[in-house]
Amino acid sequence: MIHYDTLKIKSIKHTILILIISILIISCSDENKTVTFSGEIINPTEKMVWITINDSTQLSTKLDKNYKFTFELNICEANKYRFDHGGHTYVFLKPGSSLHLTIDTDDFDGAITYIGSNLEENEYLKKRILITEGLQANRFNIPNLKKSEFDSLITNTLGIWEKSLLALKDIEHEELARFKEEEFKELNEIRTIASDYYRSMKRLIPGNDAIDFRVEDIHGKEYTLKDFNDKVICIDVWASWCSSCLKEMPYLEKLENKYKNNDIEFIIISVDDNKDVWKKLLKERDKHGKQYWANGGQKSDFFKNYQLIDLPVYIVIDKVGKIVKSRASRPSENLEKVIIEVLESPKIEKQIISLEGN
Numbered sequence: 115m116i117h118y119d120t121l122k123i124k125s126i127k128h129t130i131l132i133l134i135i136s137i138l139i140i141s142c143s144d145e146n147k148t149v150t151f152s153g154e155i156i157n158p159t160e161k162m163v164w165i166t167i168n169d170s171t172q173l174s175t176k177l178d179k180n181y182k183f184t185f186e187l188n189i190c191e192a193n194k195y196r197f198d199h200g201g202h203t204y205v206f207l208k209p210g211s212s213l214h215l216t217i218d219t220d221d222f223d224g225a226i227t228y229i230g231s232n233l234e235e236n237e238y239l240k241k242r243i244l245i246t247e248g249l250q251a252n253r254f255n256i257p258n259l260k261k262s263e264f265d266s267l268i269t270n271t272l273g274i275w276e277k278s279l280l281a282l283k284d285i286e287h288e289e290l291a292r293f294k295e296e297e298f299k300e301l302n303e304i305r306t307i308a309s310d311y312y313r314s315m316k317r318l319i320p321g322n323d324a325i326d327f328r329v330e331d332i333h334g335k336e337y338t339l340k341d342f343n344d345k346v347i348c349i350d351v352w353a354s355w356c357s358s359c360l361k362e363m364p365y366l367e368k369l370e371n372k373y374k375n376n377d378i379e380f381i382i383i384s385v386d387d388n389k390d391v392w393k394k395l396l397k398e399r400d401k402h403g404k405q406y407w408a409n410g411g412q413k414s415d416f417f418k419n420y421q422l423i424d425l426p427v428y429i430v431i432d433k434v435g436k437i438v439k440s441r442a443s444r445p446s447e448n449l450e451k452v453i454i455e456v457l458e459s460p461k462i463e464k465q466i467i468s469l470e471g472n
Contacts, residue, residue: 147209152184156218159200166196206235242275254441257315318440324431327416329406346378349429359426365445387411
């Protein structure tokens with residue numbers, strides 16, 4: 115049985131909650147919260163632009179004939195807000211402010227300019243977005259870095275981000291408390307992710323022994339890393355669903371032909387989950403050479419041990435089984451440079467002589 119007193123208490127609590135919400139709305143309404151946010155898009159990719167006010171509110175408007183737009187917004191908090199058009203960036207807005215930005219989609223973040231309020235905060239956001247994009251682009255090189263080089267990378271990216279945030283003249287004002295809190299939260303999350311990733315790739319840094327693996331050819335015969343001893347090994351890791359992998363194949367084939375008389379073995383390993391899908395694609399594309407399949411695909415030990423999350427991946431191993439690069443450049447970029455360096459390395463020859471002497 116529900117007593118009348120219980121219902122009365124619940125009713126009072128509900129009334130108090132409504133009053134609190136009303137007070138918050140009134141306090142927000144009392145201040146000048148209208149924001150004029152306008153801009154111009156150079157090289158637009160679509161007809162619309164969007165701004166996200168909170169997790170559940172996204173507003174949109176059409177570009178006019180001159181590719182310009184204007185939002186009249188009601189916001190209660192000084193903070194960053196997401197802006198989208200063929201990509202996304204963040205703008206800093208606060209109640210009563212006015213901001214105009216110009217974006218060239220050919221250089222989305224690098225070409226942003228601002229006119230109006232809170233220019234310092236917006237220039238900071240532009241800078242820190244470029245920093246995070248640079249770190250993201252550099253993620254393939256992280257496994258190739260020594261600890262001192264990795265620490266230097268973090269200092270020159272996230273360290274600069276932190277210094278830039280603390281250098282904002284109004285950063286300690288109460289009005290920017292939420293903005294500061296969210297920025298530090300994201301900064302620390304990215305630092306943790308980068309450090310965890312580097313630690314997880316520790317076994318794959320240059321100079322370490324390459325981790326043994328087991329693969330099989332189209333007939334089901336198994337091979338391990340030891341079957342390719344005494345030669346430099348260049349491994350192309352791919353999958354049938356990876357369009358970038360397929361685009362790189364002609365470039366790799368050119369390298370294979372160019373270095374076919376050198377002490378280097380090009381082996382191509384698929385991490386498709388289904389062996390039949392792999393075999394079918396080889397037949398359709400008339401692929402030959404040393405083609406192998408990692409049994410189990412993305413659940414194989416090879417996939418896990420070599421942290422093959424982003425494909426394609428190119429791994430270079432020297433003649434004595436040491437990792438040269440676990441994330442080498444693509445064939446269309448600078449993979450050949452890595453190959454030349456390891457083939458011409460006198461250090462490798464000395465290591466082989468030393469091993470034979472033992």
